[in-house]
Amino acid sequence: MTCKNRAKNCGGCPLLEVPYPEQLKQKExxxxxxxGKYGPVHPIRGMETPTHYRNKVISTFATGSGGKLVSGIYAAKTHKVLPVERCLLEDEVLDMAMEAVRAAAAACKYQPYHEDKGTGLLRHCLLRRGVATGQVMVVLVTAQPVLPGAKNFVRALLAEAEKRSVPVTTVVQNYNPRRTSVVLGEQEKVLYGKGFILDTLCGKTYALSPRSFYQVNPVQTAVLYGLAVDAAKLTGNEVVLDAYCGIGTIGLTAADKAKQVVGVELNRDAVHDAIGNAKHNGVKNARFFAADATEWISAAAAAGERADVIFMDPPREGSTPQFIESVARMAPKRVVYVSCNPETMARDLALLTKKGYRAEGFTPVDMFPNSEHIEVVCALSRQEQRKQSRR
Incomplete structure (x- = not known):
């Protein structure tokens, strides 16, 4: 498989030219x-169609040849924008949505932001698509607090989107004045629609705002979360802790099979979404807290609180020794570790096994075909300590 963007120094698909079966073999x-030294590794779960899977796109604006407004990604190991019109990883509807955004912005004569000079208006465009609902969100990130002719832009965008049969259901302006590589700023204004879109995953419906953390590959996310919930072996009587819970996707997926779910997440916007998602889905046995996962579980363990099952889905840097120590103090029967970085997972497993947990097995999931990233689900069970008899 080849892509013209790759010839222009795009680094988004380092494994693109490797046959997909070989990619899976290498990742496994x-x-x-x-x-493998901790337990059996099961066959990797790959995709039937390993392209056009991303339901979220971030595109950076720049000035192209002849002063034309373009957008794309940074070329590999540079801070130079590589114009992208089509991408083999992106949902094709979002490619067309981005085309509509560029056309509407050009019609409004908007200028791209120049980092070095600190001038211009348009920084980035973030697009999301609810694959199950078809809804599309457009988030225009600007360097200025006011979007001139905002109503005209929305009108032009909707017209351009309609030409391409793209159902844009909400448009949001995000103001980011900082000189930073962070895409989104703190201030937002809804220009059209409700400011969020809906999507369905594992039987639950989720409201996705511009800042929501939501896995970008819906097909493989369903596989990943299905494996995680199955690994928990829930009977309906368990108290479940969902650590690093994001907008509550794993916890809410498990809620139907648990007595109670408690979710903990540092990002307050995500927690707000999680609470709303529980309410929207009629889930009454789930609570969510905005807190650092390590600090929260440490305090809970010190207070003598217990959980029967703990889901942990930490960021790429993995968990912390203090978190793992608190897991051991809570003494859940099972721990389900969902990792986006097998290297930090291995480091954390060295600690978990010392605390009396045994890995029953690992299932890799190819969430990001044509890239080097791998997700892994691991089920761990607590081993009963044998009492030493005294004579």
């Missing part, structure tokens, strides 16, 4: 090398 081998 990497997981086995890192984690």
């Amino acid at each position: 081998a990497k997981v086995r090398a890192l984690l």
Whole structure:
């Protein structure tokens, strides 16, 4: 498989030219090398169609040849924008949505932001699509607090989107005045629609705002979360802790099979979404707290609180020794570790096994075909300590 963007120094698909079966073989081998000493590694779960899977796109604006407004990604190992019109990873509807955004912005004579000079208006465009609902969100990130002719832009965007049969259901302006690589700023204004879109995953409906953390590959996310909930072996009587819970996707997926779910997440916007998602889905046995996962579980363990099952889905840097120590103090029967970085997972497993947990097995999931990233689900069970008899 080839892509013209790759010839222009796009670094988004380092494995694109490797046949997909070979990609899966390499990823499974990497997981086995890192984690095999802790337990069996099951066959990797790959995609039937490993392209056009991303339901979220971030495109950066720049000035192209002849002063034309373009957008795309940074070329590999540079801060130069590589114009992108079509991408083999992106949902094709979002490619057309971005085309509509560029056309509407050009019609309004908007100028791209120049980092070095600190001038211009348009920084980025973030697009989301609810694959199950078809709804599309457009988030225009600006360097200025006011979007001149905002109503005209929305009108032009909707017209351009309609030409391309793209159902744009909400448009949001995000103001980011900082000189930073962080895409979104703190201030937002809804220009059209409700400011969020809906999507359905594992039987639950989720409201996705511009800042919501939501896995970008809906097909493989359903596989990942299905494996995680199955690994928990819930009977309906368990108290479940969902650590690093994001907008509550794993916890709410498990809620139907649990007595109670408690979710903990540092991002307050995500927690707000999680509470709303529970309410929208009629889930009454789930609570969510905005807190650092390590600090929260440490305090809970010190207070003598217990959980029967703990889901942990930490960021790429993995968990912390203090978190793992608190898991051991809570003494859940099962821990389900969902990792986006097998290397930090291996580090954390060295601690978990010392605390009396045994890895029952690992299942790699190819969430990001044509890239080097791998997700892994691991089920761990607590081993009963044998009492030493005294004479």
